[in-house]
Amino acid sequence: MTIQVSHTEPPILQLHQVSFSYHTLQGETPVLHQVSFEIQQGEFISVIGPSGAGKSTLLNLLAGLIPVEEGKILFLGKDLYLQKKEGPSFPLGYMLQQDQLFEFRTIWQNVILGLEINKKLTSDNISYVNSLLKKYNLYEFKDKKPSQLSGGMRQRAALIRTLALRPKILLLDEPFSALDYQTRLEVSGDIAKIIKENNITAILVTHNLSEAIGLSDRVLVLSPRPATIIKQLPIHLTLPSDNLLSYRLAPEFNTYFNELWEDLNHEKQK
Amino acid sequence: MKNKNNKESQIPSANQKEFLRKYHKEKNSIRLWRSFLFLAFLLLWEGLSFFHVIDSFFFSSPLQIFSLFFKMCKNFEIFKHIGITLTETFLSFFAVTLLSVIVAISLFTWPKAAKILEPALVVLNSLPKSALAPLIIVWLGTGIKTIIIAGISVAVFGSIINLYAGFLQVEKEKIKLIITLGGGRKDVLFKLIVPSCTPLILSNMKVNIGLCLVGVIIGEFLAAKEGLGYLIIYGSQIFQLDLLILSITILCIIANLFYKTIQYTENKLL
Numbered sequence: 001m002t003i004q005v006s007h008t009e010p011p012i013l014q015l016h017q018v019s020f021s022y023h024t025l026q027g028e029t030p031v032l033h034q035v036s037f038e039i040q041q042g043e044f045i046s047v048i049g050p051s052g053a054g055k056s057t058l059l060n061l062l063a064g065l066i067p068v069e070e071g072k073i074l075f076l077g078k079d080l081y082l083q084k085k086e087g088p089s090f091p092l093g094y095m096l097q098q099d100q101l102f103e104f105r106t107i108w109q110n111v112i113l114g115l116e117i118n119k120k121l122t123s124d125n126i127s128y129v130n131s132l133l134k135k136y137n138l139y140e141f142k143d144k145k146p147s148q149l150s151g152g153m154r155q156r157a158a159l160i161r162t163l164a165l166r167p168k169i170l171l172l173d174e175p176f177s178a179l180d181y182q183t184r185l186e187v188s189g190d191i192a193k194i195i196k197e198n199n200i201t202a203i204l205v206t207h208n209l210s211e212a213i214g215l216s217d218r219v220l221v222l223s224p225r226p227a228t229i230i231k232q233l234p235i236h237l238t239l240p241s242d243n244l245l246s247y248r249l250a251p252e253f254n255t256y257f258n259e260l261w262e263d264l265n266h267e268k269q270k
Numbered sequence: 271m272k273n274k275n276n277k278e279s280q281i282p283s284a285n286q287k288e289f290l291r292k293y294h295k296e297k298n299s300i301r302l303w304r305s306f307l308f309l310a311f312l313l314l315w316e317g318l319s320f321f322h323v324i325d326s327f328f329f330s331s332p333l334q335i336f337s338l339f340f341k342m343c344k345n346f347e348i349f350k351h352i353g354i355t356l357t358e359t360f361l362s363f364f365a366v367t368l369l370s371v372i373v374a375i376s377l378f379t380w381p382k383a384a385k386i387l388e389p390a391l392v393v394l395n396s397l398p399k400s401a402l403a404p405l406i407i408v409w410l411g412t413g414i415k416t417i418i419i420a421g422i423s424v425a426v427f428g429s430i431i432n433l434y435a436g437f438l439q440v441e442k443e444k445i446k447l448i449i450t451l452g453g454g455r456k457d458v459l460f461k462l463i464v465p466s467c468t469p470l471i472l473s474n475m476k477v478n479i480g481l482c483l484v485g486v487i488i489g490e491f492l493a494a495k496e497g498l499g500y501l502i503i504y505g506s507q508i509f510q511l512d513l514l515i516l517s518i519t520i521l522c523i524i525a526n527l528f529y530k531t532i533q534y535t536e537n538k539l540l
Contacts, residue, residue, distance in 0.1 A: 063450050094450035100443055104465045114451035117461065165451065 010077060011038035012201050013062075013169060018071035019226075020057055030226035031057045034071070037220060037229055039169070039201060044192075046204045046212035049222030050264060055205045058227075059173050062203065063094045075169075093167030095175045099158035101146035107157050108133075108142040114165045125164065132160045136194065151179050152187045159191055163198065170195060172204040176211070188215065209264075213237070213256045214247030221260060223267050231263050330511040335519070338512045352520060355486060355497040358414060359528075362421030363482045367475055369426055374433035378463065379455060384434065395427040400488045407493045417489030417497070424485030425478045432477075436470040437463050472536045479528040487521070498524075 020032040031054040039045055049055055060066050061073060064084030073080040075091055084090050101110045111129055115121050133139040136156050146154055155175060162170065175191070176184045192215045195202050206212055212219050213235055221231040237250035247253060282290070312332045318324045319331035326334065342348035377384040403420050410416045440463055448458045490499025498517045505514030 065446070065449060090452055096443055096447055096450070098443060100441075100447045102444070102462070102466070104468075113448075113461065117448065117451050117453040117457050161451075 009041060012041045012076060013039040013080075014072075014074040014077075016072040016074070018061065018068050018073060020054075020061065020066075020069050021226075022057075032061075033226035033228050035227065035229055036071075037232065039203065042199050042201055043218065044195065044202045044204070044216045045218045045220060046206060046216040047220045047222060048206060048209060048212050048260065048264070049227060050224050050267070051207060053222045053224055054227040055222065056173065058222075059094070059171050059203075059205055062169075062171055063092055064090060091168040092171055093162040093165060093169070094171045095159060095162050095173065097174050098178045099146070099154040101154055101157060101161075103146055106143050106145060107138065107149065110146065111142075111157055111161045111164055113161055118165065120165070128166075129160065129164045132163060136160065136190070150183070152183045152190070155179065155183075155187045156190060156194075159194060163194070163200075168201060170200050170202040172202060172206075174206050176206075176208075209257055209260050210248065210253075213253060213260070219256075219260060221263050221267075230267060231260075233260065327509065328511060330515055334512040335516050339516055342516075348516075348520075351497055351501055351517075352524070354414075355483075355490065355499065356524070358417050358421060358486045358489070358497065359479070359483050362418045362425070362486060363475075363479050365418070365422050366425045366429055366478050366482060369422070370429035370433055370474070370478075371471065373430045374437060375459060375464075377430070377434050378437045378459065391427055391431055395431055399424040399485065403488055403492050406489075412493035412495075416493050417486055420489030420493075421482040421485035424488070425481035428481070429474055429478050432474050433467070433471065436467050436474075440466055469536075469540055472532065472539065476529060476532045476536070479532060480525060483521075483525055483528070 015035055015037050017034045017036055018032055019030070019034055021028045021030045023029075035058070047055055047058065057066075061068055062080070064081050067081045075083060080092075101107070102113070105113070111133065112121065112126070115125050115129070130139070133142055136159075138153060138157055138160065141149060141153065146157070149157065158175070172191075176188050179187055188211055204212065204215060214237075216235055219231075219233045219235060220229050221233070222228070223230045233256065235252075235256060237247055237252055239246055239250055315329070316332050319326040319329060339348065377387070399420075402423050406416050406419050406423070410419065444462055444466075445458050448462055453461065486497070487499035487502070490497040491503050494500040498521055501517040502514055502521075505511065505517060
């Protein structure tokens with residue numbers, strides 16, 4: 001799954017020595033320690049690490065929900081948190097662990113929620129959302145309530161809600177973890193396809209190694225807390241078919257899997 | 271009910287018919303028993319007082335109460351008292367609903383204000399509100415204003431606390447979703463909290479109308495020359511038991527009608 005990235009282009013996202021601690025009355029808990037990496041336009045990267053390593057904190061920082069304590073996060077060279085504060089055209093879309101569709105809204109009202117909040121309900125954007133709904137087989141269900149849809153359909157609706165704002169980078173916080181195994185395979189394939197088709201840069205946080213290897217161009221491995229990046233593993237799979245789900249059959253899959261597995265276990269034993 | 275059944279199977283089976291027959295039979299028998307017991311109670315009461323087994327001076331009798339009712343209907347006196355109690359209750363109910371929604375929203379918008387005011391709210395809510403009535407009389411004198419304030423004081427603090435606690439129970443992840451879509455506190459409030467708390471607001475109203483009635487009756491006991499509360503106190507002071515029992519009966523019917531009306535609205539809206 002190689003992506004032709006010309007590395008002369010400036011990276012779309014840069015993290016420089018980002019550190020972060022949580023503060024409570026009991027004291028300080030360092031969560032991230034001097035995390036640095038870069039992402040190129042159109043790249044799909046995964047972040048894996050032991051639970052409690054600070055993956056969610058990293059996502060909250062990237063989503064501009066909390067400011068960095070030390071270091072810098074730059075989007076196309078400009079400070080990311082300042083951009084969040086400045087205005088509505090924030091370039092990062094965030095897909096949460098659960099779909100969080102509102103039951104008191106129809107699917108249509110749910111997918112345009114972001115446009116509504118940002119006052120961007122232009123005819124252009126509306127037809128874009130309609131085209132996404134049609135393309136991903138949700139158009140006939142646009143007047144239904146979320147509870148009338150299957151888990152996979154709900155997850156696709158949640159993705160369209162995020163895509164409606166045309167984000168430059170998509171943050172995925174284990175968006176498949178709430179689904180049953182079969183739906184999970186189907187939806188992760190669907191979503192990876194949607195992301196590739198729309199040439200969106202994506203950051204997936206997961207603790208599922210197979211998913212990380214199968215979906216991404218590069219896997220970042222975090223150490224236990226305070227987390228640093230201990231490895232960046234570029235992934236090149238020779239897929240036996242067009243089907244994105246066939247990644248397990250790629251000859252390189254096991255090698256990558258074992259390598260990442262060892263890294264994680266090695267860190268745990270330290 | 272019937273329509274739904276027909277949709278599923280055009281011709282109900284013999285077993286289904288048997289089930290429906292039993293269901294309606296049971297329902298009718300309960301209705302019959304209720305009416306029978308009610309009539310028996312009235313007859314027993316009338317009989318005991320007619321044969322002087324109980325003293326009709328202390329216990330009155332159904333016929334006395336009915337004849338008083340028709341007398342008071344003829345000179346419209348009863349409607350005047352009912353009208354006054356209803357007006358006072360409605361006015362305090364609207365004030366409570368409006369005040370508590372506005373205050374709860376304000377507390378949610380300014381969490382610091384909520385923290386500062388919390389002890390005051392808790393103390394005011396745990397106070398038996400009837401204790402406030404004499405104070406209100408001293409400040410505002412007797413009359414409709416005092417009684418409306420008494421009605422408000424019984425319901426408003428609990429209502430604020432209930433609504434605010436309900437607002438706080440909205441899932442944190444859903445709030446995060448609004449923020450990641452670029453929304454602020456205002457969007458959280460009007461796109462998420464208020465619509466998802468509509469059932470809470472309605473059930474809160476159901477409790478409030480009853481409490482306002484309690485407050486208004488307490489107020490009328492102490493500071494009124496008209497209204498059902500006044501009739502009850504007046505009836506007990508001059509030992510006119512038919513007036514007292516008639517007023518209580520009318521109160522029962524009013525309280526029940528209030529409850530049914532809001533329940534009907536609830537079913538319509540949700």
